[in-house]
Amino acid sequence: MEKYELIAPCHFGLEAVLKREILDLGYEISKVEDGKVTFLADAQGIADANIFLRTTERILLKTGEVKAVTFDELFEKTKAIPWERYIPKDGRFWVAKANSIKSKLFSPSDIQSIMKKAIVERLKEVYHISWFPEDGPEFPIRVSFMKDIATIGIDTSGISLHKRGYRQMTVKAPITETLASALILLTPWNKDRILVDPFCGSGTFPIEAAMIAADIAPGMNRSFLAEQWRHLVPRGCWYQAKEEAMDRVKMDIETDIQGYDIDPEALKAARSNAKMAKVDKLIHLQQRPVSQLRHSKPYGFIITNPPYGERLEDREALPAIYKDLGESFRNLDKWSMYMITSYDRAENDIGRKADKNRKIYNGMLKTYFYQFLGPKPPRKTEKKESL
Template sequence: MAKIELIATAAFGLESIVARELKKLGYDQLVVENGRVTFTTDELGICRTNLWLRTSDRVLLKMGSFEAQTFEELFQQTKSLPWEEWLPEDANFPVQGKSIKSKLYSVSDCQAIVKKAIVERLKEKYGRSWFEETGPRYQIEVALLNNRVTLTIDTSGLGLHKRGYRQLAGQAPLKETLAAAMIQLSFWNRDRALIDPFCGTGTIPIEAALIAQNRAPGLKRSFAAEKWPNIPKAAWQEAWQEGLDLWERSAPLHIYGSDIDPNALALARTHAVEAGVEGLIHFQKLPVAEVRSRFKYGHMIANPPYGERLGDTKDVEGLYLELGETFKGLDNWSLHILTTHQFPERLIGRRWDKSRKLYNGRLECHYFQFFGPRPPREPYTKDDKNRKA
């Protein structure tokens, strides 16, 4: 398989998490930039990364990158790229674009010029003057930043946060990619209990269950590149089989979600069924002040209501005070919350240990983490030594 360059896009603040996921998949040669991680792979890598990346928004095929300050430069350099290697004669290839701090600021003009340049290239290669575009979709993007042009083809289709289990949505939904990032940043593992006391429609608990089972998040959906003749069907079959083989279905879990909204909980239970994890999560109608646990160690991971998002600020701060009291009752637990509140420690009653800027959609938030003590290590026995051997 030929080496190709891909870009895994990410929300600002999640680039290092995407890079960590790519390294886990075996892709070590990475370039991490704002909003993207670029890496080299082959056709199989398109299949594997679409199936496995939990925190990336899309996987893009990078066709080329160059400087352009005039429309003629944009046209000629676009035309010089080997589009015929990916676009068949019947390809449907719409062009979208964006331009930031560049002389070529008219996005519509840039889109039209890129489209024309690709058509001219394909005319020469295929020996025809008209393309009906009735075949598979190749969504092309022309992105300009500081006069630097990057041309890509989207391999994902729908955004990767579309796992296939959340057909319905409640108020102020949390993207699956962001929920997965919050869990990974917490360093929770399946040996510990997890509670989301503001679970809403269940995104955090469901993503935790998928992570705990080592289940590829894309197993229940399709991707644009599945229809591309350039990628062998065997590559997709290999990637799908890998996902099935690594799925640890029998892992015992202690994952809990609670909320006071019965409608949201009904959606959460439906989503859990759609995701195939309904037997692994316990949902309960419960105010945050009444949340308790029989487990000595665990993690609370939550996206509490924001004043800007869901109602009166004073009411929201009252919930944070209740969350703080609940946290105090869980002596050895860790708390991780995504919020727009600038000083949550005043309400939680404890200084946060770590803070990270993240974006929930376009809303700037901070992920505040309050770490509990590490569980003591289990005594090392002769049986452990034998098992290791």
């Protein structure tokens, strides 16, 4: 199969997690940059990446990388890209998104318009037609300028990959599924360890943890734009990826994954979403304030997205919430806590300085992923049979 360069965007600060996921799928990394990882793959890789990667927003098929400081230069260099390799005569194509950082060309609408004209001119010459019906498969094109270098790709995913299909009900300011997965994968948690989210909202952290525990591929129950690109990605690639995804699911596991919230509507949404994700049997959800967080066993994990005071709560209420979280955490035996928040007094109110923290951009909001590390559990030793 022909090799392509694929671009996987992610949250700034979480590139290493996505890189590890791609390597685990067996594909070669060609570049890691702020907010994206580029890798080499064939048509099967397009299907695999969309179905199995938990931490990327979408998969782009890279068509070119050009330097352009004028619109004439952008037109000519866009036109020089072999678009006929990707877009058939009946393909519906448009420049869906353009962004620009530290570049002379910065108007998204002008970039989109110039590039569309250039692609039309190229395909007119190649296909010897003057009008395109555009009633076939969709090919939304995305371009990103950084210091006058334009990276151009076609979106293979369509709807963002954070939309797994299970979150039918939500609450205000939910964390995205891709970000929740990435944060879980940043921790040493595994399916044999306890996980509690005391501010679970619509259940994203517990649901993503349960999907990781049961090895449920995030994209196995949804569709993708590139499924219609049969000239590029044979249907067999999708069948193979989805069959592998089904074979990997392990529902006969025991887990201790819990979610608490004080809002009954949030819990209603969480239960509905867990059922839709088919992991409701692996999660325990309960209405309970963070002050009542208890667990009898040691070495557990709190992984949570508490209120920031941006949209959900008055900032005046935050000190008490974080103080209660800190007190509950101190009463847990040998636990670790991982928490994403933009609240700048989080450590002060919790009453402990984090062992580590990592800056992560959640959309345009700068947040920190605070890591309060507990001791590692003792290694399990196998009992040797006496001779």
